Amino acid sequence: MSLQTIATAADSAFGPAAALSCRECGERFPLTPIFACQECFGPLEVAYDLPTGDPEALRKQIEAGPNNIWRYAPLLPVPADVAEKPNLNPGFTKLVKADNLARELGITGGLHIKDDSGNPTHSFKDRVVAIALEAARTFGLTTLSCSSTGNLAGAVGAAAARAGFRSCVFIPHDLEAGKVVMAAVYGGDLVGIEGNYDDVNRFCSELIGDPIGEGWGFVNVNLRPYYGEGSKTLAYEIAEQLGWRLPDNIVIPIASGSQLTKIDKGLQELIKLGLVPDKAYKIYGAQAEGCSPVSTAFKAGHDVVRPQKPDTIAKSLAIGNPADGPYVLDIARRTGGAVEDVTDEQCVDAIKLLARTEGIFAETAGGVTVGVLKKLIENGQLDPAAETVVLNTGDGLKTLDAVAPTTGPSAIIRPTLAAFREAGLV
Numbered sequence: 001m002s003l004q005t006i007a008t009a010a011d012s013a014f015g016p017a018a019a020l021s022c023r024e025c026g027e028r029f030p031l032t033p034i035f036a037c038q039e040c041f042g043p044l045e046v047a048y049d050l051p052t053g054d055p056e057a058l059r060k061q062i063e064a065g066p067n068n069i070w071r072y073a074p075l076l077p078v079p080a081d082v083a084e085k086p087n088l089n090p091g092f093t094k095l096v097k098a099d100n101l102a103r104e105l106g107i108t109g110g111l112h113i114k115d116d117s118g119n120p121t122h123s124f125k126d127r128v129v130a131i132a133l134e135a136a137r138t139f140g141l142t143t144l145s146c147s148s149t150g151n152l153a154g155a156v157g158a159a160a161a162r163a164g165f166r167s168c169v170f171i172p173h174d175l176e177a178g179k180v181v182m183a184a185v186y187g188g189d190l191v192g193i194e195g196n197y198d199d200v201n202r203f204c205s206e207l208i209g210d211p212i213g214e215g216w217g218f219v220n221v222n223l224r225p226y227y228g229e230g231s232k233t234l235a236y237e238i239a240e241q242l243g244w245r246l247p248d249n250i251v252i253p254i255a256s257g258s259q260l261t262k263i264d265k266g267l268q269e270l271i272k273l274g275l276v277p278d279k280a281y282k283i284y285g286a287q288a289e290g291c292s293p294v295s296t297a298f299k300a301g302h303d304v305v306r307p308q309k310p311d312t313i314a315k316s317l318a319i320g321n322p323a324d325g326p327y328v329l330d331i332a333r334r335t336g337g338a339v340e341d342v343t344d345e346q347c348v349d350a351i352k353l354l355a356r357t358e359g360i361f362a363e364t365a366g367g368v369t370v371g372v373l374k375k376l377i378e379n380g381q382l383d384p385a386a387e388t389v390v391l392n393t394g395d396g397l398k399t400l401d402a403v404a405p406t407t408g409p410s411a412i413i414r415p416t417l418a419a420f421r422e423a424g425l426v
């Protein structure tokens with residue numbers, strides 16, 4: 001296919017998306033399965049000709065759409081009829097007003113939890129996979145793949161099954177049982193790699209360059225520009241669910257940093273389109289101490305993110321060499337936010353705090369994020385009088401091992417009233 005034909009085909013297949021553009025030098029490329037700038041090797045992202053005109057009409061169009069991410073199709077690199085194609089249709093998860101947790105943390109300005117455990121495979125990854133899958137369909141790719149810290153593998157396996165793709169996904173061999181089962185149950189191939197995520201990722205980059213990888217769509221490698229756009233829907237949903245306005249603060253977990261940077265991109269678009277009133281917001285990033293390359297750089301005032309060897313129970317966030325790390329630093333600094341980290345013990349405490357205050361059982365990534373929120377307030381880095389949204393990106397059932405050692409029955413008794421009385425619970 002010539003570049004000209006691709007660009008023309010893209011007009012309808014990619015909706016409002018106009019091109020891929022380099023985040024470093026701004027050079028533009030046609031919408032193809034490439035991820036690095038051919039001039040400077042910088043990462044590519046999707047650039048748009050976004051709808052102009054009456055924001056009220058656009059708000060109405062969105063509100064009349066389906067109760068999933070496709071209500072935002074006019075702002076995504078997908079065809080207008082995307083909702084009719086076989087897809088898992090993630091998104092429009094609950095924004096929970098968390099008054100109990102707010103009271104416990106001393107937040108007076110309002111606190112919401114954006115609970116993405118409600119997605120089809122119980123993590124936020126269904127959003128990014130949904131967009132990458134549509135790109136794979138358009139490009140005629142037949143195998144869906146990824147390098148994953150766990151959740152992505154399950155999201156790819158499930159979406160591929162539903163949409164009729166072959167799938168072959170790669171994970172570090174030592175992940176939580178819940179994630180391994182969820183990655184394998186949808187019937188695609190699951191390969192455990194002897195190494196950590198960064199080894200898996202390096203392996204996948206090699207595979208893409210090999211003839212074996214022809215026809216393969218790695219959602220977070222050669223389809224990464226499209227994949228990333230799925231995270232913008234978190235920004236759109238938070239704004240719409242607050243009544244088309246932005247909160248003061250958003251606290252977001254960081255693995256590769258893609259989610260955080262694309263939420264910021266989504267917030268900027270909302271303001272530019274006039275869908276929400278313009279306002280300053282602060283973006284905060286959350287990491288586990290055992291894998292904290294971005295928070296370490298933030299606290300040291302560095303622009304360069306030095307890779308780490310991950311050692312944390314928050315395996316879904318265990319990326320030691322995060323591709324979007326420098327962009328996360330820029331966003332946290334530009335918006336007046338911060339990047340912090342918590343220990344594994346603080347993560348477990350935060351999982352239990354969220355569960356006992358709001359009835360939400362988060363995976364370790366959610367524990368890290370709520371734990372960081374608590375720490376930011378204690379440090380005086382996040383204003384408790386401001387309105388805050390905190391993300392829970394995954395379901396606690398996926399990481400039972402994190403809490404199992406310190407959680408269990410209050411008592412085990414014979415089935416008699418006497419025994420219950422003796423147990424000291426009443």
Ligand SMILES: *Cc1c(COP(=O)(O)O)cnc(C)c1O
Binds near residue numbers: 151256257363393
């Ligand atoms: C992948 C993942 C993240 C972060 O993703 P990035 O976009 O790579 O920063 C956060 N939470 C959960 C549960 C995840 O699976």
Ligand SMILES: [Zn+2]
Binds near residue numbers: 023039041
């Ligand atoms: Zn470039």
